[in-house]
Amino acid sequence: RLLARPKAHVIQVSDKTLAPSTLKDEEHKKQRDDIVRIIKREVERARKRDVLVVAPKSVLHKLYEDNGETFNDKSSQPQMLHGATVRWFGPRLLGINTYSDFATIILVGRLQLPVVALEDQLRALFGDSDMPLSFTDGGRLKALKTSLLRADDTRVDVKVQSHPDPRGAALLRQSREAQSEQAIARLRLLGANTPKRVLVLSNVPLPGLPVNEWLKFDAVVQDKSDVQVSKKYQSLERAIDGANGPVLRGIRLSASGLNKDAKDVFPSVGSAKEFRKKLPLKVILEWVESIAADRGLPATSMLLSKSRRGGHETHAVVFTTAKGARHLSQHLWPEFGKHIVSEEFGLLKNEETAVLEPI
DNA sequence: ACTACAGCTGCCAGTTCGCG
DNA sequence: CGCGAACTGGCAGCTGTAGT
Numbered sequence: 001r002l003l004a005r006p007k008a009h010v011i012q013v014s015d016k017t018l019a020p021s022t023l024k025d026e027e028h029k030k031q032r033d034d035i036v037r038i039i040k041r042e043v044e045r046a047r048k049r050d051v052l053v054v055a056p057k058s059v060l061h062k063l064y065e066d067n068g069e070t071f072n073d074k075s076s077q078p079q080m081l082h083g084a085t086v087r088w089f090g091p092r093l094l095g096i097n098t099y100s101d102f103a104t105i106i107l108v109g110r111l112q113l114p115v116v117a118l119e120d121q122l123r124a125l126f127g128d129s130d131m132p133l134s135f136t137d138g139g140r141l142k143a144l145k146t147s148l149l150r151a152d153d154t155r156v157d158v159k160v161q162s163h164p165d166p167r168g169a170a171l172l173r174q175s176r177e178a179q180s181e182q183a184i185a186r187l188r189l190l191g192a193n194t195p196k197r198v199l200v201l202s203n204v205p206l207p208g209l210p211v212n213e214w215l216k217f218d219a220v221v222q223d224k225s226d227v228q229v230s231k232k233y234q235s236l237e238r239a240i241d242g243a244n245g246p247v248l249r250g251i252r253l254s255a256s257g258l259n260k261d262a263k264d265v266f267p268s269v270g271s272a273k274e275f276r277k278k279l280p281l282k283v284i285l286e287w288v289e290s291i292a293a294d295r296g297l298p299a300t301s302m303l304l305s306k307s308r309r310g311g312h313e314t315h316a317v318v319f320t321t322a323k324g325a326r327h328l329s330q331h332l333w334p335e336f337g338k339h340i341v342s343e344e345f346g347l348l349k350n351e352e353t354a355v356l357e358p359i
Numbered sequence: 360a361c362t363a364c365a366g367c368t369g370c371c372a373g374t375t376c377g378c379g
Numbered sequence: 380c381g382c383g384a385a386c387t388g389g390c391a392g393c394t395g396t397a398g399t
Contacts, residue, residue: 016398143399161399231365254386270368277366277388305377313376314385 006189049103
């Protein structure tokens, strides 16, 4: 276990193992392209400093093949892929200091022993123990609950593939987690004088490595937050961008309002209701604010109500400053009698990056 | 093959709000 | 104060997709 904090920004994928079996076939080309996209971006981000990519051998072969090259897994010479130095998991990676000055490491997947090999080891090491061994049925590992440590010391519940026999589970961790940690240790994070970046492209929690960003694979690929790649956030973006028509000048936030203002994205009141499910108004407002800010638009939130009998006020946002808000609102939604300006969103609030938390 | 989850729809019960 | 429109939230059932 690491007792000191590694000086690194650690990003880990939460929703995929990225095991070789999910990368090697033709149907996984897109997945491999996404990995290449991450590699290229990190090479760029590192400026002239070096980036190390560690992956299983079979995956490296495939990535080279995609690129019309061949990977030589016998050579001890450094080999490059899209500007990054590549290595494979395994004994050849241990103990060396060659990579201590690298700025970034990207781990692709993880090395997990085949269950047969694991159970051979289990028999070899513990076959004569007093406690009888237990084995998987049909070579299938079970999902077991553990937790992952975040950089802020909170924990997230996650599942890992595990062996039913505790000794088998220990052997599995020993080879799988340790391989990844060993690879990361090549960058000498503890002694680093400049902070480094670590990208773990696999959802196996590494006990010694507090994670700063625990993100969906798609979010890592697009270099965004989970929220920004969520279906709902993107629906709202499409709605505001006008889908097939012109960009909206304002949008109502109630289910029926969304349906009327953005028919392409919310074709029925029900679909708009679905969108609003588990999404507090406050969050929707934040999203609209951040979408507007992204596009350099001013935004003002409004409260609308009908002048006739009954009815509930409805929230809306117009994309203009507080000054013009009332006019625009009356123009867009003449059927409402009352238009109350409630809040103007700053175009950008000092901090350019608004942090969107998962719901 | 199995599980988990997202999205859609219909249905229902309950709340909020302002006008008359 | 009562009414009714619009909003809120929950549940069940169905479908399709993704991950393992």
